[in-house]
Every structure is written in structure tokens, then in C-alpha cells.
Amino acid sequence: MPERTMIQIDDVTKSYGDFHALDHATLTIKEGEFFSLLGPSGCGKTTLLRMIAGLDQPTSGSISIDGQPMDGIPANARPTNMVFQSYAIFPHLKVGENVAYGLKRLKLGAVEEKRRVTEALEMVSLAGLDNRGATELSGGQRQRVALARALVMRPKVLLLDEPLSALDKKLREQMQVELRRLQQAVGITFILVTHDQYEALAMSDRIAVMFGGRIAQIASPKEIYQRPVNRQVADFLGGMNFVKAEIVEENGQSITVDTQGFGRVKTERPPAFAPAGRSATLGIRPERLRVRWDDATAKHEVKGTVIERHYFGEITHLLVEIPGMEKPLSVTETNDFGADDLPLGATIRLGYDPDALVAMAE
Amino acid sequence: MSLPRRLLANWLPAYAALFVLFLYLPVMLLPIFSVNLSATPKFPLTGLTLKWYEGLPKTPALLDAAWNSLIVGVSAAVLATVLGICAARAVTRYRFRGQRAMNGLIMAPLVMPEIIVAVSLLIVLLSAGLSLSLLTVTLGHVLICVPYSISVLISGFEGFDRSLEEASADLGETTAGTFRRVTLPMMTPAIISSLLVSFTISLDDFIMAFFLGGNDVTLPVYVWGQLRFAAKLPSVLALGTLLLVASMVLLTVAEIMRRRAAARTQTTGGLLA
Ligand SMILES: Nc1ncnc2c1ncn2[C@@H]1O[C@H](COP(=O)(O)OP(=O)(O)O)[C@@H](O)[C@H]1O
Ligand SMILES: [Mg+2]
Numbered sequence: 001m002p003e004r005t006m007i008q009i010d011d012v013t014k015s016y017g018d019f020h021a022l023d024h025a026t027l028t029i030k031e032g033e034f035f036s037l038l039g040p041s042g043c044g045k046t047t048l049l050r051m052i053a054g055l056d057q058p059t060s061g062s063i064s065i066d067g068q069p070m071d072g073i074p075a076n077a078r079p080t081n082m083v084f085q086s087y088a089i090f091p092h093l094k095v096g097e098n099v100a101y102g103l104k105r106l107k108l109g110a111v112e113e114k115r116r117v118t119e120a121l122e123m124v125s126l127a128g129l130d131n132r133g134a135t136e137l138s139g140g141q142r143q144r145v146a147l148a149r150a151l152v153m154r155p156k157v158l159l160l161d162e163p164l165s166a167l168d169k170k171l172r173e174q175m176q177v178e179l180r181r182l183q184q185a186v187g188i189t190f191i192l193v194t195h196d197q198y199e200a201l202a203m204s205d206r207i208a209v210m211f212g213g214r215i216a217q218i219a220s221p222k223e224i225y226q227r228p229v230n231r232q233v234a235d236f237l238g239g240m241n242f243v244k245a246e247i248v249e250e251n252g253q254s255i256t257v258d259t260q261g262f263g264r265v266k267t268e269r270p271p272a273f274a275p276a277g278r279s280a281t282l283g284i285r286p287e288r289l290r291v292r293w294d295d296a297t298a299k300h301e302v303k304g305t306v307i308e309r310h311y312f313g314e315i316t317h318l319l320v321e322i323p324g325m326e327k328p329l330s331v332t333e334t335n336d337f338g339a340d341d342l343p344l345g346a347t348i349r350l351g352y353d354p355d356a357l358v359a360m361a362e
Numbered sequence: 363m364s365l366p367r368r369l370l371a372n373w374l375p376a377y378a379a380l381f382v383l384f385l386y387l388p389v390m391l392l393p394i395f396s397v398n399l400s401a402t403p404k405f406p407l408t409g410l411t412l413k414w415y416e417g418l419p420k421t422p423a424l425l426d427a428a429w430n431s432l433i434v435g436v437s438a439a440v441l442a443t444v445l446g447i448c449a450a451r452a453v454t455r456y457r458f459r460g461q462r463a464m465n466g467l468i469m470a471p472l473v474m475p476e477i478i479v480a481v482s483l484l485i486v487l488l489s490a491g492l493s494l495s496l497l498t499v500t501l502g503h504v505l506i507c508v509p510y511s512i513s514v515l516i517s518g519f520e521g522f523d524r525s526l527e528e529a530s531a532d533l534g535e536t537t538a539g540t541f542r543r544v545t546l547p548m549m550t551p552a553i554i555s556s557l558l559v560s561f562t563i564s565l566d567d568f569i570m571a572f573f574l575g576g577n578d579v580t581l582p583v584y585v586w587g588q589l590r591f592a593a594k595l596p597s598v599l600a601l602g603t604l605l606l607v608a609s610m611v612l613l614t615v616a617e618i619m620r621r622r623a624a625a626r627t628q629t630t631g632g633l634l635a
Contacts, residue, residue, distance in 0.1 A: 053532055054532075055528050055532070075531040075532050076534045076536060080532075081532055082528075082529070082532045086523060088529035090529070090530075090544060092548060101530070102533030102534050102535070105539070106534075149533065150532075150533075153533060153534070
């Protein structure tokens with residue numbers, strides 16, 4: 001992937017009165033990247049996206065796109081196009097006219113314009129629907145028209161505001177795959193806003209996780225999922241067992257802690273790690289704890305009692321009580337060895353990779 | 363069912379029927395007497411004739427009045443609607459200081475006695491040195507049409523999704539271009555409603571036309587003038603019938619158009635709904 005910077009968000013704040021919808025956000029997005037803004041509703045994702053598009057102005061800070069500062073440049077002069085959350089399909093225009101809307105100003109000539117509209121509609125699998133009325137479309141089709149209408153402009157950056165949230169689950173999952181493929185085919189920088197962690201994990205090159213107007217972490221999906229910087233990020237991305245620990249030794253790179261249940265662990269020190277006193281929190285994802293079916297004791301394992309079992313088809317969720325730990329551990333296990341048949345009260349051993357135990361800020 | 367309820371259930375339809383009769387009977391008498399052979403509007407009818415209608419185009423004063431009404435109606439409708447578009451857009455799009463007071467003031471002529479407004483306007487226009495003509499009538503009509511126009515247009519603009527205009531800007535269109543290519547076409551049903559309502563108000567208005575018209579006479583003023591002569595009554599009835607039919611046809615056509623446009627643009631509401 002080329003490492004050229006496409007978007008530079010520099011210390012941008014957006015305030016409404018005393019309220020900061022976006023609070024000192026700094027962010028760099030690379031050319032050709034599929035970048036997601038992930039966070040709960042109201043955390044400022046749309047606000048940031050609209051400022052990149054030029055639909056809102058930052059209260060302070062600056063945004064540049066492809067090296068050009070965007071201060072004072074209106075939305076209609078920016079090299080970005082947006083897929084709106086409501087899709088904003090022009091209801092008085094046909095599908096073809098909707099897609100051609102922005103091209104009209106470029107004065108390409110009828111033939112070239114038609115060619116580009118056809119190409120864009122083909123790209124989103126709507127070939128031949130040019131003459132369909134905009135109000136005669138299904139939700140999925142409207143979403144595709146909005147996508148074609150933006151892509152046909154060949155923007156440097158495509159902005160997508162929760163484009164899949166109005167679709168049903170099956171269509172949504174299908175569109176996730178299609179969007180990702182499309183982005184790789186056209187090579188345009190995509191910025192996706194979503195509150196769905198699976199969507200962000202499945203589609204993105206990198207993710208910025210946001211809470212309350214602040215960016216908490218920017219990293220690859222794997223990094224975000226496996227090494228969340230704090231409990232909030234960890235929780236938002238899925239289940240996490242939090243393990244209490246005492247710090248015995250720390251330096252710039254790593255910390256060594258004595259944990260409840262997991263003994264002494266040496267782990268990487270996260271960037272924002274600022275422990276209050278000697279206590280720290282470690283986390284381990286439920287699927288990183290594996291039931292050990294053999295008899296050989298391994299170096300890294302904990303022993304406990306099954307107190308709850310929930311069957312989910314391909315997997316089973318177990319709650320396992322560990323002596324010396326305040327809270328039972330949540331475990332996700334595949335069903336190939338009979339985790340779905342473990343009786344309540346059974347004593348089991350859980351193996352883990354010590355690298356899966358990560359330290360995080362509160 | 364309890365007794366009062368049963369009474370109500372029986373009487374409500376009867377009441378409704380009576381009400382409708384009361385509302386439309388006088389209007390229905392208009393076409394009936396307009397084809398009556400005798401000049402006095404009394405039952406029983408003495409015979410059927412179209413002679414009163416045939417006489418209409420042969421009355422130059424009436425043709426003049428009709429022409430005047432048309433000119434005033436069209437001008438007032440267009441002016442009131444243009445002003446209404448600006449006002450309605452300001453009210454629905456922007457929040458500004460004194461907005462509520464402004465809304466109130468714009469709507470006030472709706473409930474002000476028209477005769478007071480007409481007389482005040484007369485004084486102002488005369489002291490401004492304007493002579494009374496169709497122009498002054500038009501100005502008066504714009505004044506009374508604007509509140510209706512604005513309320514029709516506001517209801518049309520309110521359901522409008524802001525993001526459509528943002529999408530247009532995002533696709534490279536200028537503010538003016540967005541207005542022409544998105545806002546205006548989306549507003550068409552509301553604009554048609556506004557034009558129509560304003561035209562009808564202007565066509566119907568007597569007081570403004572009477573006070574501000576000088577020697578230029580519109581249809582209602584002409585009708586009023588004719589009422590003094592008993593012999594002219596059948597012609598007035600014939601004229602009234604024509605106006606009735608014309609406005610009904612006009613409103614029906616407009617309503618059909620509005621519904622069609624609404625189905626296309628998903629715009630709801632409108633005065634004629
Ligand atoms: N025009 C506005 N005026 C006041 N507050 C706003 C405005 N736009 C957004 N906000 C507030 O800013 C916060 C962030 O909004 P938004 O960026 O839309 O969140 P989301 O992450 O759900 O997209 C929300 O609390 C919202 O209420
Ligand atoms: Mg949002």
C-alpha cells in the first residue's frame with residue numbers, strides 16, 4: 001500500500017456552545033486506505049465526516065486533503081463525495097439522473113456521461129436500472145444508487161456514513177464484502193462511519209475508536225481487537241475478561257504483574273498506560289481461553305468449575321469459576337470436542353497463550 | 363349500546379347531511395336559476411334557457427372586468443408566491459433573532475379585518491402619490507395572499523430532507539444550482555398550491571378591489587355593480603355559475619397534479635389535501 005497521506009486531521013475541535021462534539025482530534029489517513037470511524041451513537045463520528053466533506057466547519061484545528069488545506073473550501077469544491085446515512089437519493093429524478101447529477105457540471109458530453117453512468121451502475125450491480133424511478137427502489141438498491149452517484153465522480157476520498165445500518169442482517173453482511181471488494185477495485189480512500197464493531201473489523205485497514213468526541217485508539221482491526229488501549233475500547237469491541245493484577249516491575253516497554261488466577265505475567269506496556277498506584281488491569285478475550293481435553297498439564301493453564309453453559313450452534317459460551325478470582329471467566333469454545341456437553345460443576349482446565357493477556361488503561 | 367350513544371349514532375349522519383345541504387344548497391341554486399327562463403329567481407322554474415349565458419360575451423364591461431381579474435390574479439399569485447418562497451425558506455432553514463415575532467407579523471393579516479387593511483393601504487398609497495389602478499389592487503392582493511402562500515409553502519418545505527441539498531453540494535453543485543435542480547423541483551407541488559390558492563383569493567376578493575381599484579373594475583366589483591339592477595340578476599347568476607365551474611375544474615386539476623407530484627416526491631401535506 002502506498003504510504004502517501006490523503007487526509008490530515010490536525011487538532012480539530014467542533015463545539016456547539018459548551019459541548020464538544022469533537023474534542024481535539026488528530027488523525028492521518030493514507031491514500032487508498034479503508035479507514036473506519038467506530039464508536040457508539042453520539043460520539044462525534046458524523047461530525048468529523050461532515051467536516052471532512054466541508055458540510056460543517058471545525059471550531060478550531062485544520063483539515064487537509066491530499067496536501068491541500070481545506071480551510072474556507074466549500075463542500076462543492078472538495079475532492080470528496082459522501083454516501084449519506086439517509087442515502088439522500090433525489091426523489092424527483094430517475095436512477096440514471098441521480099447518478100449523472102454531479103457529472104452534469106463537468107460537461108463531459110452526452111456519450112461520455114452515459115458511459116460513466118453505465119459503468120458506475122455496473123459497478124454496484126444495478127446495470128440497466130437507469131430509467132427506474134428513485135422512489136421505486138428497495139433499501140439495498142437505494143444504498144447502491146447513493147454509492148454509484150458518489151463513485152461516478154471519481155473522488156479522492158469516499159465518505160460513508162453508516163451506509164449499511166438501514167439494511168437487514170443478511171444484506172448487510174453481503175454488502176460488507178462487496179464494499180470491501182469495490183474499494184480494492186477502485187483504489188479510492190474510503191472513510192466509513194459505523195457503530196458496528198464487526199463491520200469495522202471485517203472491512204477496515206485501520207480503525208479509529210471514538211468515545212465522547214475523543215479518539216481513544218487508532219490501529220489495525222487486529223491490534224484494536226487484541227490490544228485495546230483501555231477497558232472502554234476492549235468492551236466496545238466484544239467480550240473481555242478483566243483480570244486484576246499488582247505491578248511488580250515496570251519499564252518503558254513492558255510491565256510485570258502478579259495476577260489473580262494467572263500468576264506472574266510479563267506483558268507489553270500500552271501507550272496510555274497510567275496505573276493508579278500498584279494495581280493494574282489485564283484482559284483476555286473469551287476465545288483465547290481454550291478447554292484442555294488432554295491429561296498433560298501445561299505451563300499456562302488455569303483450573304476451574306463450569307457454572308454456566310450457553311449453546312450457540314457452532315460455539316458454546318462457558319462461565320468458569322476460578323479459585324482466587326473475583327469474577328468467573330467467560331470462555332468461548334468450539335463444539336468439535338464436546339464443550340456443548342460439559343456438565344455444570346465439571347472441573348476443567350483452561351489453556352492460554354500468555355501473549356493473549358494484555359495490560360490496558362482503565 | 364347506551365341510549366345517548368344510539369341517539370348520537372342515528373342523528374350524527376342526519377346532522378352531517380343537513381350541514382352539507384346547508385353548505386351547498388345556496389351554491390346549487392346558482393346554476394339552477396341561471397338557466398331559468400324568467401328573470402326572477404323563484405320556484406317553480408318557468409322554462410329552460412341558455413340565453414343568459416349567450417348574453418355574457420356580448421357585454422364589453424364584463425369582458426373588461428374578467429380580463430382585469432385575470433391580470434390581477436396572475437400577478438398577485440406570482441408575486442405572493444415568490445415572496446412566500448423566500449419567507450418560507452428563511453423560516454424553515456434558518457434560525458434567527460426575532461424569528462417568532464417575524465412569523466407572527468407575517469401571519470397577522472390572516473386575522474386582521476380586511477377593510478381596515480384596505481383603508482390603511484388606501485391612505486398609504488394615496489399619500490405616496492400613486493393613483494388607483496390595477497397595480498394598487500395587485501399590491502393589496504399580494505398583501506392578503508402572502509400569509510396563505512407562506513403557510514402552504516412552509517408545510518411543503520418542512521418535510522424536505524436537508525441532506526438532499528447537502529448531497530447536491532457534495533456532488534459539486536453551487537447554492538444557486540442546488541436551488542434550481544433540487545429545491546425548486548421538490549417544492550413544485552407546494553408552489554402550485556400556493557399559486558392556485560393566491561389566484562383564487564385574488565379572484566374572490568371584493569374589498570381590496572373595491573377600495574384600491576379606482577376606475578378599474580374586477581369581476582367581484584362588476585358583479586356588485588350589476589346587483590343594483592334586478593333585470594341583470596340572471597346574467598350575474600350565469601357569470602357566477604361559470605366562475606364556480608371554472609374554479610372547481612381548476613382546483614380539481616391542480617389537486618390531481620399535486621397528488622401525482624406528491625407520490626413522486628413523497629411530499630405530504632398541502633392546503634388542498
Ligand atoms: N448541529 C448540532 N447542534 C448541537 N449539537 C449537535 C449538532 N450536531 C451534532 N450534535 C451533537 O454532537 C454529538 C455528536 O454527534 P454525531 O457526530 O452526529 O454523532 P455520531 O457519532 O452518532 O455520528 C451528539 O451528541 C449530537 O447531539
Ligand atoms: Mg452519525
